[in-house]
Amino acid sequence: MAIKSDIIVHRVDALVAGAGGAGLRAALEAGKQVDTAVITQVFPTRSHTVSAQGGIGASLGNVEQDSWHYHMFDTVKGSDWLGDQDAIEFMCREAPSVVIELEHMGLPFSRMDDGRIYQRAFGGHTSKYGTAAVHRSCAAADRTGHAMLHTLFEECLRCGVKFYNEYYMLQLITNQGHVCGALCWDMIKGGFHLFHAKATLFATGGYARVFTTTSNAHICSGDGASLALRAGLAVQDMEFLQFHPTGILGAGNLITEGVRGEGGFLLNALGQRFMETCAPHEKDLACRDVVSRGIAEELRGGRGCGPKKDHVLLQIHHIGAETIMERLPGIWELTKVFAGVDCTKEPIPVVPTAHYSMGGIPTNRRAEVVVPGADGPETVVPGFYAAGEAACASVHGANRLGTNSLLDLMVFGREGGRRMAQYAQQNETWPDLPENAGKQGLAEVERLVNGGGGVRLGPLMEQLRDDMERHCGVFRTADDLEQLRGKLAAHRAAYAKVGVADKGAAYNLDLIEALELGHMLDVCQAICQGALARQESRGGHYRDDYPQRDDANWHKHTLALLEPDGQARLEYKPVRMQPLSVPTIDLAERKY
Amino acid sequence: MEKIVFSILRYDPEKDKKPHYQDFDVEIRRPGMMILDGLNQIRWEQDGTLAYRRSCREGVCGSDGVNVNGVNMLTCVTHITEVVKKGRLVIQPLPSLPLVKDLVVDLDDFFNKYFTVKPYLISKTPPPHRERLQSPAQRKKLDGLYECILCACCSSSCPSYWANPEYLGPSAMLNVARFVEDSRDDGADERLDMLEDRIGVWRCHTILNCVEACPKSLNPTQAIATLKKLLVQRRF
Numbered sequence: 001m002a003i004k005s006d007i008i009v010h011r012v013d014a015l016v017a018g019a020g021g022a023g024l025r026a027a028l029e030a031g032k033q034v035d036t037a038v039i040t041q042v043f044p045t046r047s048h049t050v051s052a053q054g055g056i057g058a059s060l061g062n063v064e065q066d067s068w069h070y071h072m073f074d075t076v077k078g079s080d081w082l083g084d085q086d087a088i089e090f091m092c093r094e095a096p097s098v099v100i101e102l103e104h105m106g107l108p109f110s111r112m113d114d115g116r117i118y119q120r121a122f123g124g125h126t127s128k129y130g131t132a133a134v135h136r137s138c139a140a141a142d143r144t145g146h147a148m149l150h151t152l153f154e155e156c157l158r159c160g161v162k163f164y165n166e167y168y169m170l171q172l173i174t175n176q177g178h179v180c181g182a183l184c185w186d187m188i189k190g191g192f193h194l195f196h197a198k199a200t201l202f203a204t205g206g207y208a209r210v211f212t213t214t215s216n217a218h219i220c221s222g223d224g225a226s227l228a229l230r231a232g233l234a235v236q237d238m239e240f241l242q243f244h245p246t247g248i249l250g251a252g253n254l255i256t257e258g259v260r261g262e263g264g265f266l267l268n269a270l271g272q273r274f275m276e277t278c279a280p281h282e283k284d285l286a287c288r289d290v291v292s293r294g295i296a297e298e299l300r301g302g303r304g305c306g307p308k309k310d311h312v313l314l315q316i317h318h319i320g321a322e323t324i325m326e327r328l329p330g331i332w333e334l335t336k337v338f339a340g341v342d343c344t345k346e347p348i349p350v351v352p353t354a355h356y357s358m359g360g361i362p363t364n365r366r367a368e369v370v371v372p373g374a375d376g377p378e379t380v381v382p383g384f385y386a387a388g389e390a391a392c393a394s395v396h397g398a399n400r401l402g403t404n405s406l407l408d409l410m411v412f413g414r415e416g417g418r419r420m421a422q423y424a425q426q427n428e429t430w431p432d433l434p435e436n437a438g439k440q441g442l443a444e445v446e447r448l449v450n451g452g453g454g455v456r457l458g459p460l461m462e463q464l465r466d467d468m469e470r471h472c473g474v475f476r477t478a479d480d481l482e483q484l485r486g487k488l489a490a491h492r493a494a495y496a497k498v499g500v501a502d503k504g505a506a507y508n509l510d511l512i513e514a515l516e517l518g519h520m521l522d523v524c525q526a527i528c529q530g531a532l533a534r535q536e537s538r539g540g541h542y543r544d545d546y547p548q549r550d551d552a553n554w555h556k557h558t559l560a561l562l563e564p565d566g567q568a569r570l571e572y573k574p575v576r577m578q579p580l581s582v583p584t585i586d587l588a589e590r591k592y
Numbered sequence: 593m594e595k596i597v598f599s600i601l602r603y604d605p606e607k608d609k610k611p612h613y614q615d616f617d618v619e620i621r622r623p624g625m626m627i628l629d630g631l632n633q634i635r636w637e638q639d640g641t642l643a644y645r646r647s648c649r650e651g652v653c654g655s656d657g658v659n660v661n662g663v664n665m666l667t668c669v670t671h672i673t674e675v676v677k678k679g680r681l682v683i684q685p686l687p688s689l690p691l692v693k694d695l696v697v698d699l700d701d702f703f704n705k706y707f708t709v710k711p712y713l714i715s716k717t718p719p720p721h722r723e724r725l726q727s728p729a730q731r732k733k734l735d736g737l738y739e740c741i742l743c744a745c746c747s748s749s750c751p752s753y754w755a756n757p758e759y760l761g762p763s764a765m766l767n768v769a770r771f772v773e774d775s776r777d778d779g780a781d782e783r784l785d786m787l788e789d790r791i792g793v794w795r796c797h798t799i800l801n802c803v804e805a806c807p808k809s810l811n812p813t814q815a816i817a818t819l820k821k822l823l824v825q826r827r828f
Binding site for chain 1: 622
């Protein structure tokens with residue numbers, strides 16, 4: 001076979017895995033002070049941040065008076081009180097500064113008439129603690145993620161950050177509780193590379209690709225969470241997966257909430273604006289979990305549109321073609337290509353689409369990865385950091401507010417980068433590599449390439465994603481989740497027989513997809529078991545058989561660990577209710 | 593079920609001395625299938641060794657530029673029915689770039705040219721406490737420039753780029769214009785200096801292939817014309 005088992009070792013102070021918004025922001029910060037390398041599966045500007053549309057949330061107050069206190073209140077309420085309030089306060093306080101910093105770097109924000117950054121309305125964002133509407137989303141038309149990712153990459157180029165593009169991560173290397181780097185596969189030429197680092201940050205993105213109807217890119221297969229699990233660490237709140245209300249029918253591609261922020265609304269087959277009943281106050285701009293359930297209820301009730309009654313309509317043409325082309329040009333393009341609809345003239349057929357992973361690798365507000373301590377309180381994993389969608393800080397709790405994802409990337413990317421640099425400077429020597437470092441990742445590649453299994457990965461992957469969608473979607477029940485658990489066990493058994501057709505070293509996409517499928521299986525296991533155990537409804541997790549939020553039993557974070565047989569073992573930890581400087585926002589009923 | 597023939601240029605550096613075409617039948621299983629759906633069908637069901645790049649599958653990440661029936665395009669946002677000719681698609685990697693494997697090309701040279709032109713904001717005044725102000729009219733000048741996704745469809749369609757390995761190409765120069773036109777940028781002069789020779793703007797002979805190739809409907813030729821005008825104005 002063409003694959004050689006030599007490992008080339010690189011030594012760096014700080015290693016960033018992933019070159020989306022969080023990874024680039026971290027690399028920029030760490031790179032100012034210590035030797036920093038970025039490894040990324042795709043060229044940096046191809047990372048999934050590029051698809052973000054509507055904006056980044058910050059209480060700049062350019063349209064009306066706003067404050068981080070209001071932003072914090074909205075985020076805690078949006079999280080259905082599962083978010084950690086210290087981390088949320090930190091994020092909302094830092095928000096204006098990270099946005100201004102991006103503007104200074106050159107991000108081409110849209111502008112108001114007086115030249116300041118344009119801000120638009122978004123779901124769940126209010127002022128004065130839920131009593132008034134607010135424009136908080138700082139936007140570059142409907143291409144904010146693209147503008148952000150390119151701006152950060154440009155800044156990284158200026159600062160000379162070192163990139164290893166198209167390097168696929170195979171294993172997180174640990175030694176006696178310390179993280180000491182990662183093993184990678186060079187996708188272009190083939191070959192193993194071990195990055196020996198004092199500090200390693202995972203900014204590997206989310207896992208919503210595990211559903212058939214998804215807004216996520218091919219690369220969003222939860223690799224970071226899975227590699228952490230395989231290194232014996234826990235992942236947190238994986239059952240909380242956000243279904244965005246408006247994905248294009250049949251394709252799943254995202255139609256930004258900014259469409260509703262600019263005045264769009266949803267209609268059922270009877271032409272009714274059903275969100276007026278579901279959320280009388282916020283209507284179409286209620287939180288995403290609320291609107292997704294609203295849509296799913298219409299479909300269940302037989303009020304869906306079209307011959308199959310399988311979608312609802314999103315109308316925006318009433319705001320006029322000129323405004324649409326000015327503020328939502330990307331949406332016009334997407335709907336034209338994927339729905340065959342001209343949204344300046346007719347409504348867009350939409351369904352909820354798997355969108356955002358609230359769960360991930362548990363961190364504190366300093367982006368340090370944490371594990372439960374021996375007697376309860378959390379302990380930091382030395383040398384390990386996580387930021388962005390890969391992490392669970394937890395600022396989004398059970399449901400993320402729109403625009404808080406890009407904000408999370410910037411705030412915790414910057415913070416993680418800072419902490420990594422500090423840690424690398426405080427520790428003069430590198431942590432020792434374990435014996436046979438990288439053996440597990442290398443063996444995984446050899447097993448897949450050399451194993452003669454006859455199962456093709458494509459149909460298996462499609463079946464897995466279909467099963468997740470059918471049994472673990474917007475509405476969940478114990479019966480469905482039990483069935484899913486059985487199917488996952490069968491898929492895991494089938495995966496052991498997957499054969500990689502390509503035996504070569506150069507751009508072996510078959511190998512990469514086989515590795516990704518393995519990661520998806522780990523992630524699905526944690527989602528399924530977390531969802532099955534959680535007998536309540538909160539945020540993005542809705543149980544038909546337990547429709548109420550149950551604070552007495554379930555106001556806590558789920559931790560999932562991976563057992564050798566592929567099953568998840570669940571533990572729980574309390575929600576951090578104490579903010580940094582303001583009083584706790586007490587548990588209350590969540591109404592919109 | 594309707595079948596379309598995908599005739600794909602195959603090249604495995606570990607096995608093949610030179611590239612060759614291989615035909616695959618792709619079933620049209622639902623309306624609106626994109627070329628990428630066809631490639632995935634081949635890889636997942638027929639031949640796992642086929643290599644290509646893809647990620648966002650909505651035309652914003654720029655991974656999947658290829659040449660189909662003679663025109664550069666993105667596989668994820670091009671309907672099979674839009675471009676099929678006599679039941680056939682001839683799919684090749686982007687022209688003129690070194691082959692890595694099958695439809696995957698080596699983009700190092702393309703990116704190095706982009707890196708050369710200082711594609712970042714050069715500001716010579718300290719930033720204010722808040723955002724810099726920019727009027728909607730000033731911001732509008734960036735429309736049609738900042739949306740570039742670095743897919744290389746334009747540069748690899750340009751005969752001047754094929755003919756002269758030193759030529760910066762339409763993509764790099766579109767990105768120069770994106771900063772030169774930004775009211776917050778003070779780096780116009782140093783960038784224009786770089787372009788005032790035979791590997792810069794004057795190598796563009798207004799062939800307009802780049803305009804046809806751009807999947808984002810941008811107009812690199814016009815951006816280059818703007819830069820030419822600025823260079824002329826600078827002289828007089």
